[in-house]
Amino acid sequence: DIQMTQSPSSLSASVGDSVTITCRASQSIGSYLNWYQQKPGTAPKLLIYSASSLQTGVPSRFSGSGSGTEFTLTISSLQPEDFASYYCQQGYITRTFGQGTRVEVK
Amino acid sequence: QITLKESGPTLVKPTQTLMLTCTFSGLSLSSSGVGVGWVRQPPGKALEWLALVYWNDDKRYSPSLKSRLTITKDTSKNQVVLTMAHMDPVDTGTYYCAHTPHPFIAVPNKGGGFDYWGQGILVTVSS
Numbered sequence: 001d002i003q004m005t006q007s008p009s010s011l012s013a014s015v016g017d018s019v020t021i022t023c024r025a026s027q028s029i030g031s032y033l034n035w036y037q038q039k040p041g042t043a044p045k046l047l048i049y050s051a052s053s054l055q056t057g058v059p060s061r062f063s064g065s066g067s068g069t070e071f072t073l074t075i076s077s078l079q080p081e082d083f084a085s086y087y088c089q090q091g092y093i094t095r096t097f098g099q100g101t102r103v104e105v106k
Numbered sequence: 107q108i109t110l111k112e113s114g115p116t117l118v119k120p121t122q123t124l125m126l127t128c129t130f131s132g133l134s135l136s137s138s139g140v141g142v143g144w145v146r147q148p149p150g151k152a153l154e155w156l157a158l159v160y161w162n163d164d165k166r167y168s169p170s171l172k173s174r175l176t177i178t179k180d181t182s183k184n185q186v187v188l189t190m191a192h193m194d195p196v197d198t199g200t201y202y203c204a205h206t207p208h209p210f211i212a213v214p215n216k217g218g219g220f221d222y223w224g225q226g227i228l229v230t231v232s233s
Binding site: 001031032033034036038043044045046049050051053055087089090091092093094095096097098099100 | 153
């Protein structure tokens with residue numbers, strides 16, 4: 001089965017900062033990589049699908065890149081509502097989530 | 107508008123079998139490319155994918171939990187049922203169902219992602 005390794009597990013940042021989260025797959029998954037945002041007590045929200053496509057309604061400060069085994073999520077100018085946990089997920093045949101990254105206020 | 111909602115017991119005893127139902131609207135499991143899956147999250151921990159079923163009754167399971175899981179669909183009722191055997195306190199958490207378009211067939215395929223989620227149901231395993 002495909003394993004997903006996400007880093008860092010947490011980071012501290014300020015409003016306006018640019019933030020990058022990395023996700024690595026244990027084998028090539030093409031572009032079948034998705035990113036989610038989750039706030040406490042709520043269901044995850046799909047942000048980016050197919051590695052780089054922005055889900056409808058998601059602000060353009062969120063972007064994704066990568067293919068094969070290495071992927072990144074970038075938030076270009078962190079906003080107060082962006083402090084949350086972020087997860088990557090591979091969608092190639094089965095599904096696997098990364099361990100998550102908590103973005104906290106510095 | 108696509109909506110999903112989980113239902114089932116919120117408290118189960120160790121060794122019991124858990125049965126959860128996902129009832130949805132705005133999508134049909136008789137339509138090509140449609141899939142519904144289950145994801146869980148222990149308190150304070152990461153998301154974990156459990157199982158999914160597609161419109162053609164193709165089923166996929168998490169390798170680590172496959173022996174304990176069964177997923178079925180009832181197209182006429184717009185429902186997907188997940189059963190998990192041999193429940194243990196470590197299985198405590200919030201269980202979500204979500205829509206997942208088939209990654210190779212659906213248009214758009216959403217990369218095999220989950221684009222619509224239920225609100226989740228907290229299941230506690232305790233004697």
